[in-house]
Amino acid sequence: MVVTPILQFGTSRFLQAHADLFVSEARENGQKAGPITVVQSSDDPARRARLEALEKGFPVRIEGISDREPVQETVQVTSVKRALSTAIDWSEVTRVFVDETEIVLSNTGDTGFEPSEADTGRQFDQSMSYPAKLKLLLQSRFAASKCGIQIMPMELIIDNGHVLRDRVLELAQNDSDAFRTYLQRDVVWVNSLVDRIVSQPLRPAGAVAEPYALWAIEDQPGLKLPCSHPSVQVVPSLAQIEALKLFVLNLGHTVLADHWLQSRGCKGTKVREMMAEPKTRHHLEQVYQLEVRPAFSAAGIAQEFDDYVQTTFERFENPFLDHRIADIAQNHNQKIERRIKAMLDFAIEHNDRSPKPVLTGIVGRQTRDAS
Incomplete structure (x- = not known):
C-alpha cells in the first residue's frame, strides 16, 4: 500500500501547477518527497472527474517568457497517488491523516476559512469549514497518541498559518486543556506565500501556468520542507x-x-x-x-x-x-x-x-x- 506523507486539501489548477508539480519534480530528481494524497473538501460533483484523473498523473503546460526567452514545455506530474473526497471518504481521510500524514497543505480558495454554522458540531458535517474539519482530524490524531504534524496553508491570507491556528484554537475552546496544549505545542503552524499565475485548467486534470513560480516559507523551529526545489525559498520573514x-x-x-x-x-x-x-x-x-x-x-x-x-x-x-x-x-x-x-x-x-x-x-x- 502506498504511504503518502503529504495530505493536500484542495484540487485546484493552482495546486496542480504549484505544490504538486514541485513535489513531482523533486521526486524525479531522487528526493524522498511526498507522495501526496489529494482531498476534495467541497461537495461539487463537477470536480469528481478531476479528482479521479489526478491519481493517473496529469500535464502542466509552462508557457511564457523567462530570461527574455520564450518557454513552452509540458511536464507530467506524478506526485499524486491517492485522491479522496471529504463528502464520501471521510473515514479514509481520517485514517490517512492519523496514520500517514506528516505535512498538511491546503488552498481552499477565498472563502475556505470563513465560518459555517456547522463548525461547532462534535461530529463531521460536510458543510463545515476547512478549519472545523481540520480540528476534527487533529482530535483524531491526538486521541491516537500520534506525534505532532505540520500544517502549511497556502491560502492568500497574511500570516495564513497563524490565522488558521487561531481559528482552530477558537473552535477548540471547549475542548480539553490537553488537546489545546497539543495544538499549540506539538502542531507546527507554518506561514507561507505562494505566487504563480495559472491561467486555465486542462481536462480532466492539469493546468497552464507561467514560468515564474514562488513558494516562500517563513522559517521557524521544527520546520520541515515538503521538498527542495528552485521555487521554494525559506525566508526569515514574509x-x-x-x-x-x-x-x-x-x-x-x-x-x-x-x-x-x-x-x-x-x-x-x-x-x-x-x-x-x-x-x-x-x-x-x-x-x-x-x-x-x-x-x-x-x-x-x-x-x-x-x-x-x-x-x-x-x-x-x-x-x-x-x-x-x-x-x-x-x-x-x-x-x-x-x-x-x-x-x-x-x-x-x-x-x-x-x-x-x-x-x-x-x-x-x-x-x-x-x-
Missing part, C-alpha cells in the same frame, strides 16, 4: 514578499477586475488584452505610481516596489496565457477586502496618508453595495 505580492500583483488583478465589472466587459476578456488597451494600462500604471508606491516608499522599499511592478507588467502581458478577467473577478468582495482595503491599512501603518481616489472608491462602492 512581510516584504507578502506586501509586494498582495498589494502589487494581486491588487493589480483586482483593480483590473473591478474596471472590467464596472464597464461590463466581455466575458472572455483576458488580462493581456486589457494590458494592450492604452487607457486601461495607463489606469493601472497611475494606480501603482500615485496610490500604491507612496506606501512602499514610506515603508522604505520603493526600489523593490519598482522592480516588482516591472516584473508584474511582464507577467500580465504574457502572450501565451489566456488568463480570463472573469476568473479573477470571482469572490470579488473578499479580494477587495484582502488586497485593496488591506493595502490602505498598510499605507496608514507606514504613515502614508496621500490621496488614493481609485482604491478608496473601490472599497467605498463595495461597502455601499453590501449595506
